[in-house]
Amino acid sequence: MSSTFSAETDLLTRTNPHDADWWRQAAVYQIYPRSFADANGDGLGDLPGITAKVPYLQGLGIDAVWLSPFYPSELADGGYDVADYRDVDARLGTLEDFDAMVAALHAAGMRVIVDIVPNHSSDRHEWFQAALAAGPGSPERDRYIFRDGKGPDGAEAPTDWESVFGGPAWHRVEDGQWYFHNFAVEQPDFNWANPEVRADFLHTLRFWSDRGVDGFRIDVAHMLMKDLSGELPSKAELDAMPFDGQHPIIDRDDVHEVYAEWRKVFNSYDPPRTAVAEAWVERDRRPRYASPEGLGQAFNFDLLEADFDAAQFSSIVADNLELAERSGSSTTWVLSNHDVVRHATRYGLPHPERNAKGHPLAKHGSEWLLSGGERPVLDASGGLRRARAATLFTLGLPGSAYLYQGEELGLHEVAQIPDADRQDPTFFRNPGVDIGRDGCRVPVPWVAEGRSFGFGEADAHLPQPEWFGASAVEVQDSDDASVLALYRRALALRHELQSGEQLEWLPSGNDAVLRFARPNGWEIVTNFGAEPFELGPDAEVLLRSDLEEGTTLAGETTAWVRRRD
Numbered sequence: 087m088s089s090t091f092s093a094e095t096d097l098l099t100r101t102n103p104h105d106a107d108w109w110r111q112a113a114v115y116q117i118y119p120r121s122f123a124d125a126n127g128d129g130l131g132d133l134p135g136i137t138a139k140v141p142y143l144q145g146l147g148i149d150a151v152w153l154s155p156f157y158p159s160e161l162a163d164g165g166y167d168v169a170d171y172r173d174v175d176a177r178l179g180t181l182e183d184f185d186a187m188v189a190a191l192h193a194a195g196m197r198v199i200v201d202i203v204p205n206h207s208s209d210r211h212e213w214f215q216a217a218l219a220a221g222p223g224s225p226e227r228d229r230y231i232f233r234d235g236k237g238p239d240g241a242e243a244p245t246d247w248e249s250v251f252g253g254p255a256w257h258r259v260e261d262g263q264w265y266f267h268n269f270a271v272e273q274p275d276f277n278w279a280n281p282e283v284r285a286d287f288l289h290t291l292r293f294w295s296d297r298g299v300d301g302f303r304i305d306v307a308h309m310l311m312k313d314l315s316g317e318l319p320s321k322a323e324l325d326a327m328p329f330d331g332q333h334p335i336i337d338r339d340d341v342h343e344v345y346a347e348w349r350k351v352f353n354s355y356d357p358p359r360t361a362v363a364e365a366w367v368e369r370d371r372r373p374r375y376a377s378p379e380g381l382g383q384a385f386n387f388d389l390l391e392a393d394f395d396a397a398q399f400s401s402i403v404a405d406n407l408e409l410a411e412r413s414g415s416s417t418t419w420v421l422s423n424h425d426v427v428r429h430a431t432r433y434g435l436p437h438p439e440r441n442a443k444g445h446p447l448a449k450h451g452s453e454w455l456l457s458g459g460e461r462p463v464l465d466a467s468g469g470l471r472r473a474r475a476a477t478l479f480t481l482g483l484p485g486s487a488y489l490y491q492g493e494e495l496g497l498h499e500v501a502q503i504p505d506a507d508r509q510d511p512t513f514f515r516n517p518g519v520d521i522g523r524d525g526c527r528v529p530v531p532w533v534a535e536g537r538s539f540g541f542g543e544a545d546a547h548l549p550q551p552e553w554f555g556a557s558a559v560e561v562q563d564s565d566d567a568s569v570l571a572l573y574r575r576a577l578a579l580r581h582e583l584q585s586g587e588q589l590e591w592l593p594s595g596n597d598a599v600l601r602f603a604r605p606n607g608w609e610i611v612t613n614f615g616a617e618p619f620e621l622g623p624d625a626e627v628l629l630r631s632d633l634e635e636g637t638t639l640a641g642e643t644t645a646w647v648r649r650r651d
Contacts, residue, residue, distance in 0.1 A: 103357070104356060104357055105357060106357040106358055108149065108150075108197065108300075108357075108360075109150070109197075109301060109360040109362075109382075109383065109416075109486060110415075110416040110485075110486065110587070111416065111484065111485065111486065111584050111587070112149040112150050112197070112486050112487075113147070113148045113149050113150075113481070113486070113487045113489065113577055113580065114148065114149065114150045114151070114152050114199065114486060114487070114488045114489065115143065115146065115148040115150070115151050115152070115489050115490075115491065116151075116152045116154065116423055116424065116488060116489065116490045116491060117136060117151055117152065117153050117154065117491050118131075118154045118164075118424045118491060118527055119131050119132065119133065119135075119136065119153055119154060119155075119156045119165075119178055120164070120165065120178070120527075120529075120547060121491070121527050121528065121529040121530065121541075121546075121547075121548065122135060122136055122139070122491055122529070122530055123135030123136060123138060123139050123530070123532070123541060123542070124529070124538070124541050124542025124543070124544070124546070125137075125138055125542070126542075127542050127543035127544050128177065128542070128544055129538070129542060129544040129545055129546055129547045130177050130178070130547050131178070131529060131541070131542075132177070132178040132179050132183075133156060133174065133178050133179035133180075133183040133184055133186075133187050134179055134183055134186075134187075135542070136151075136153075136187050137183070137186055137187045137190050140187075140190045140191060140194050140196075141194075142559065143191070143194070143196060144194040144195065144196065145574065146494060146573060146574060146577060147573075147574055147577030147578050147580075147581065148196060148489070148577065149196060149197060150196055150197035150198065150199055150300065150301070151191055151196055151197070151198055151199065152199040152200075152201070152303055152488070153198070153199070153200050153201060154201050154424055155168060155201045155203060156174055156175060156178050156179075156184070156200075157169065157170055157171060157173060157174065157175060158170040158173055158174070158175045158176070159175055159208060160208060160210055160272065161509065162208070162270050162272035162273065163251075163269060163270050163272070163273060163510075164424070164509065164510065164523075164527065166201075166203050166269075166273070166305060167206075167207070167208040167209070167210075167270065167272050167273045168203050168207055168208055168211065169207070169208040169210040169211050169212075170211070170212075171202075171203075171207075171286075171287075171290045171293075172289075172290055172293045172294075181297075184297065185297060185298070188297065188298045188299070189298070192298065197300035197301065198298065198299050198300050198301075199299070199300060199301040199302060199303055199360070199362075200294055200299050200301075200302060200303070201302075201303050201305060202287075202290070202291070202302045202303070202304055202305065203305040204276065204278075204287055204304065204305070204307075204310055205268065205269075205275060205276065205305065205306045205309045205310055206267065206268065206269060206273040206274055206275045206276060207273070207274060207276065208272060208273065209271075209272045209273070209274055210272075213226070213229050213230075214230060214274055217229060217230050217232070218259060218260075221261055222234075222261060222263050225282075227263075228277060228280055229276065229277055229280050229282055229283055230265055230266075230274050230275065230276060230277055231265060231266040231274070231275050231276075231277050231312065231314060232263045232264065232265050232266075233256075233263065233264050233265075233266070233314065234262075234263060234264070235258065235262065235263070235264050239262075240262050240263075241258075241262075243256040243258070243264055244256055244264055244266075244318060245318045245319070245320065245321065245324075246320055246321045247321050247324060248321060249267055249268055249269055249270070249271075250268055250269050251269055251270050253271075255267060255268060257271045266312075266314070268306075268309060268335065275309075275312070276310070277312075278310045278311050278312070278341075278344060279311070284344065284347065287348075288347065288348070288351055291348060291351050291352070291359070292351060295351070295352075295355055295359050299359070300359065300360065301359055301360030301361060301362070302359065302360070302361045302362075303361070303362050303364065304361055304362065304363050304364060304381060305364055306364060306365075306366075307341070307345075307363035307364055307365045307375060307381065307384075308336060308337040308341065308363070308365040308366065308367050308375070309335065309336060309337075310341050310344055311338040311340045311341040311343075311344065312334060312335045312338070313332075313334050313338065314334060314335075318334070319334065329367065329368050329371065331371070336367075337365070337367045337368070337371055342374055342375075342380055345361075345375070345379075345380040345381050346379055346380065348361065348380075348381070349378075349379055349380060349381070349382075352382075360382055360383065361381040361382050361383065362381065362382070362383040362384065362385060362418065362486075363375040363376065363380075363381045363383070363384040363385065364385055365384050365385070366387065369405070369409070372384050372386070372409055372413075373409050373410075373412045373413035373415075374413070376409075376410070376413040376414075376415035377413050377414060377415070378414055378415075382415060383415050383416065383418060383486070384413075384415070384418070385418050385420060385488070386402075386406045386409070386417055386418055386419075386420070387420060388402040388405070388406060389402055389419065389420065389421055389476075389480070390420060390421070390423075390426050390429075393433075394433045394472040394475075394476060394614060394642070395614060396597060396598050396599065396600050396612070396614040396615075397597070399476075399479065399600060399612070399614070400591070400600055403483060403589070403602075404591075406485075407484065407485075407589060410485065410587075416484065416485045416486055416587060417483075417484075417485040417486070418485055418486045418487075418488055419480040419483055419485055419486070419487050419488065420488045421473070421476055421477060421480060421490075421493070422489075422490040422493045422526065423488070423490045423526075424490065424523065424526060424527055425523055425526075426523075426526065427499045427525065427526060428490075428492070428493065428497055428498060428499045428525075428526050429473050429476065429493070430466075430469045430470045430473040430493070430496055430497065430498050430499075431464065431469055431498045431499035431501075432469070433468070433469040433470075433472035433473050433476070434464045434465040434466055434467075434468055434469020434470070434472070434498075435463075435464055435465075435469070464498070466498060468642070469498070470496050470498075470569070471631075471632070471642050471643070472642050473493075473496065474496070474569065474572060474631040474632070474643075474644075475612055475613075475614075475631045475642050475643050475644040476612075476644075477493070477572075477573070477576070477631070478572070478576055478610075478612075478629065478630075478631040478644035478645075478646065479600075479610060479612045479644050481576050481577070481580050482580075482602075482604065482608070482610035482644075482646060483589065483610075484584075484586070484587040484588065484589055484604070485587070489573075490526070491530055492526075492530050494569060494570050494573040495530070495531070495557045495558070495559065495562060495569055495570055496557060496568075496569035497530075497554075497557055499525040499526055500524075500525045500526075500528045500548075500550070500551055501525055502551070503524055503525060503528075503548065503549060504549070507524075507548060507549050508522060508524050509522075509524055509527075509547075509548065510522030510523045510524045510527075524548055527548060528546070528548045528549070528550055528551075528554075529541040529542075529546040529547070529548060529550060530559075531550060531554040531555060531557060531558040531559070532558055532559045532560060533555075533558050533559070533560040534555045534556070534558045534560050534561050535555060538550060539554050539555055539558055540558065540559075540560070557569075566633070567633050571633065572629075572631065572633055575629055575633075576629060576646075579628060579629055579646065583604065583606050583608045583628075583646075584604075585604070585605040585606050586604075586605045588604065588605055589602050589603070589604060590602060590603045590604075592609070594611070594619070596613075596615070596619060598613065598614045598615030598617075598619075599611065599612065599613050599614065599615065599619050600612045600614065607648050607649065608628075608646065608648065609646070609647045609648065609649065610644065610645075610646055611639060611644065611645045611647060612643070612644040612645075613639045613640065613641055613642065613643050613644075614642065615641050615642075616641040616642070617641055618638050618639060618640055618641065619638075619639045619641075620637065620638055620639070621637040621638070621639055621645060621647060622637065622649075623637065624649050624650045625637045625645075625647045625648075625649060625650075626647060626648045626649070626650055627645055627646075627647050628645075628646040628647060628648060629645070629646045630643060630644070630645045630646075631643050631644040631645070
């Protein structure tokens, strides 16, 4: 399984400062800053911690780092409640630390993508505090969505709508008006019909672009524009409305006017700044977010909802490549991120009723239950085996691959977190229904022992389980059969082989086996079944997800091969 990959040559290729298309086939590594590396020993990850790990990231072989929010925040929603869009949370560092991190990543051949959270701010944002002070009807209040209540004294909320995190979507302030928050009560929604809001975000995009940021991930990109004029529908009426571009609060056509303005800003830089939309929208409405006139790329999350199943994978790949061609963009492949159960765990659990974001677990008393009420039994080794195979499958596809910190270590979800240590608002607002997202946000283990497994000198802000030590970077670093070794080999070989955006499905003669060919004579074969599959005597094995040799492909395994003449 040798490769002619050259780190020096590849570094030069990836750091072409004028490559406008670097993102189309990029391997992007998501960092949740508060849980990556703690440099100052306060238990919270920070920007200097990321800078210190640049050699690790470079050795992994990624093209770009995507940073979840690092802005000043009260952490009502893990940093997605932003108090200042043009600064760094003092607990995570300074703007100078940010500049040093960007410089280090760029010098190592990696681009930088930052999260932008435009749907809502923190209730501590200076604009929202000014809105509270100014009162009803003021220009300050018009930057957000305030309404009078119903009933003779306005004590009834404008509607019975529920927030995404559970509970009412409206909150009453001291003077009697109500504001809309689609997420936590600490996250008031902006009024994107207000020109001040639009202008301020253009300022923010330029601020970070001028500091060297190469691209932006747009949080809930489909929710910005809203039409809350006139008589508002009930929750039942709202839920029954089609997502046809005219829905009052989701995926409205007029949101693309905003992104057309953003695109002008992006294109004013050389190379143009990139953007990727987090847009949970109907299939046929995704391409517009990914169009060259808009954000340029949009996440497809279909694999987050799929079982480890050949028919599901083939259908999802074909569908998303067609959507990418329609938009003129490249597609994206995501198996794990900061919002969903890690895929090594998903593939090790039964999924009778997995919800829209991949969460199979709920808490009931002291027990963890599937949404159908069954006690889950985790097949940890099987889940990891399938995760390795799925990862090698997706890294072989055309398009961008988005990886989440810790997946290269094969980390499982941390389900058993004491209630007192949990942080996610979805847990507190949906008790007994949703355990929240803390389990995939537990800080990364760097060494096998110690107070926080090398994350920092203090206890980590989310408790790490004892079994994390066996998966630490230190343990896997010298193990040629480790998950980390697989990711390093795969990413290095991918840089050598990845060319163009073509894919040709090949017959396998087995419904449980998918085969497809890529340019450069590269073939990907995934055995989703249990029985071995013969790759054939003409197969030169470049890499296998089990890191074994030979042309007999075990069940739940992926191989990258070339065919001998």
